[in-house]
Amino acid sequence: MSRKRSIFEEVSESGAEKPATQTGLIDKGRGGARRGIRLWLMCLFALVVVMIAVGGLTRLTDSGLSITEWRPMTGAIPPLSEADWQAEFDKYKQIDEFRVQNQWMELADFKTIYWWEWGHRQLGRVIGLVWAVGLAGFLVARRIPVGWTGRLFLIGALGGVQGAIGWWMVSSGVTQGESTTDVASYRLAVHLGLAFLILGLIAWYVFLLGRTERDLMQARRAKETRLFGLSTGLLHFAFLQILIGALVAGIDAGRSYTDWPLMGGQVVPPDPFLFEPAWRNFFENPGLVQFIHRVTGYLLLAFGTVVWLRGRQSAHRATQVAFNAAFAALCLQVVLGIVTVLYGAPWPVAILHQLLAVLLWVLILWARFLTAYPVAASIRGKSA
Known part of the structure; x- marks a missing residue:
């Protein structure tokens, strides 16, 4: 015979489990790996800041025209022998910057400015690689929140455009017979402006991902x-x-x-x-x-x-x-x-x-x- 239960007795004591309350359905349905993506974007943000600083130092050291060709893939490999170095130096000797203001340079001097520009371009490749690997990982794991795939693709697309604009800028200074010793200033402005645009976009995404969808919807009111x-x-x-x-x-x-x-x-x-x-x-x-x-x-x-x-x-x-x-x-x-x-x-x-x-x-x-x-x-x- 079953015993009488007090109306104040916990339901759990009778062996029946209390159903869990469903909360946070908006975040559950749209969450994805918000924290992981945010950390990945913060890494990209830091790399872009370093890229801006290295780009500024490359400009201040007059190193930007030391590499006279745009080789997105093979350019990642620097000169490995004295013959390779001499070949790069000979290319540099053909442009106006060397003929007008840097005829005093020896191979050792050229190596200094070459490493600055090579480092700047290499850092761009690293940023592209970090973006591509990170995005691919989140795509394969299907952990990208709803509505975020296009945003994350946009960062990489702008990075690719930035690389092309970088060469467009450098090509304005790689001249012969025009007495040009610097890149066009307006092209430099476009290059830097896009860098800040990318940086701002990443920062905004980091801010958004730092809060839940529910919180953002309530705050927007x-x-x-x-x-x-x-x-x-x-x-x-x-x-x-x-x-x-x-x-x-x-x-x-x-x-x-x-x-x-x-x-x-x-x-x-x-x-x-x-x-x-x-x-x-x-x-x-x-x-x-x-x-x-x-x-x-x-x-x-x-x-x-x-x-x-x-x-x-x-x-x-x-x-x-x-x-x-x-x-x-x-x-x-x-x-x-x-x-x-x-x-x-x-x-x-x-x-x-x-x-x-x-x-x-x-x-x-x-x-x-x-x-x-x-x-x-x-x-x-x-x-x-």
């Missing part, structure tokens, strides 16, 4: 539309300044005037429209290009201040912190830019200036992300 628009404008403005900075680097304009706040003792540098036709001055006149970079920096700081003050009024603490960090990086970048000019752009300061641009770019992107997907907080100030 609290989007701060006006602040999102302002941060988007700041992001575009910073990108424009990065492109202008590439124009400065392309013609060594950072070393043309080393006084501040004036330039050659004047507000506007002497002979701002020295070349004909006039449009050439915006790309090739060192004084005018540096002047534009300076003025754009002042305007960026002014607009950044407005965005920062607006960001401080956000209802979300994490968003406020993000805008504080972005504004601090912006102020530091302006100061470092002035120091770079005053010291004639020595390579340690110049490369630090470039890396700080990377940090600023990512911090603005992070602040923008938090305006689109705010982090909710409890009354006690902890994340909900």
Whole structure:
């Protein structure tokens, strides 16, 4: 005879199991290997940052034209014998950079600049390999979240385009009989601009994968539309300044005037429209290009201040912190830019200036992300 049970008795005591509550169906259906993919993207992000730094050092050491051919596959193998080295050096001797400014070079000097450019290209191959192997692994394991396959393919596609643009840039300086000793500055700007675009895309994906689909869907309802628009404008403005900075680097304009706040003792540098036709001055006149970079920096700081003050009024603490960090990086970048000019752009300061641009770019992107997907907080100030 069965005994009577109290209405307060646990169901588990009778041997029947309580059915599990179904939660998180959105994340379960769309999750995939979010954490693994995020770590893989973070590795790619770090590699792209290193790539930008090595590219900057390659430019600062005037090494970019040392390899005069584009061989995506066989170029991975460096010269292995003295005969191979001499053959590469002979190719370099045919271009204008050697004939105009580097006739003093011996084979040992050539090897130094060759290794810089080879390392830059090799790092590009490593990034491509890391992307391809990682994507293939997640595809085979069928662990890519719903809607993410195209995004991950896009990163690799842009990387391939970047390689082609890199050669398009180098080919502008591999000339004979034109007295060209550098790559075209506008091509350098396109090359650097795409690198920052790829970096920003990877960072955005890392931000998205750092939170669950459920969290993102809920956070999107609290989007701060006006602040999102302002941060988007700041992001575009910073990108424009990065492109202008590439124009400065392309013609060594950072070393043309080393006084501040004036330039050659004047507000506007002497002979701002020295070349004909006039449009050439915006790309090739060192004084005018540096002047534009300076003025754009002042305007960026002014607009950044407005965005920062607006960001401080956000209802979300994490968003406020993000805008504080972005504004601090912006102020530091302006100061470092002035120091770079005053010291004639020595390579340690110049490369630090470039890396700080990377940090600023990512911090603005992070602040923008938090305006689109705010982090909710409890009354006690902890994340909900």
